[in-house]
Amino acid sequence: MKNIVFFCCSIFSVTLIAQETISTYEMAFFEKDPYEIQATKPTGDNFNYYLSMQSLDGSVKKGGLKISSDNYVDFKEFLVQCKIKLNEWDSTAVANNIDELVKLIPVTYKPRLAGYFRYSDWHFDKSVKLTPKFYRTVGKSSLLITTGELTASDNEYIDCENLVFAFTSEEIDNLLEGLKPENIIKHFTAQDSKDELFK
DSSP: OHHHHHHHHHHHHHHHOOEEEEEEEOOGGGTOSOEEEEEEOOBTTBOEEEEEOEEOOTTOOOEEEEEETTTHHHHHHHHHHHHHHHHHHHHHHHHTTOOOEEEEOOOSOOOOEEEEEEESEEEEEEEEOOEEEEEEETTEEEEEEEOOOEEOTTOTTOEEOOEEEEEOHHHHHHHHHHTOHHHHHHHHHHHHHHHHTTO
């Protein structure tokens, strides 16, 4: 009887999960396990990424960004611009013996994204504005990208203080590689092929 209940619960939970993990990426800054890149199965050319981030809110363990196919290109170009400035300012800092610096990075691409976080249940903020900063400490440079406060769209009294990315230049490249749309197609095509075996 227990096996039947477990099996039914498993089937039910699988149908509830709309997105699947297609890749992971790392942020050595936090010295934690890799962060997930999840995606929904494409319908036509439409899909969504769910990109895990590090929470800076002690009461929120999980959160991230929802990136739709409509704003994927803007998010990609945003990261590319940030990487260029990170490398440029890192070289300037090294050449001028600057070991400590925090400075806002100007960008022309400002993607319109949604954020999500888990506080008992999952909650969404439909309007997240990312703030990129050049962060240099002890002679090492990183790109910090913060979301600012996220407020649940279904309850204004539920919020998440802040979510953050912290990247080296190489880690930005690795994330961009993991976010390529062809990864989604490859993942779900392989899944469909497997399903075909059990008709």
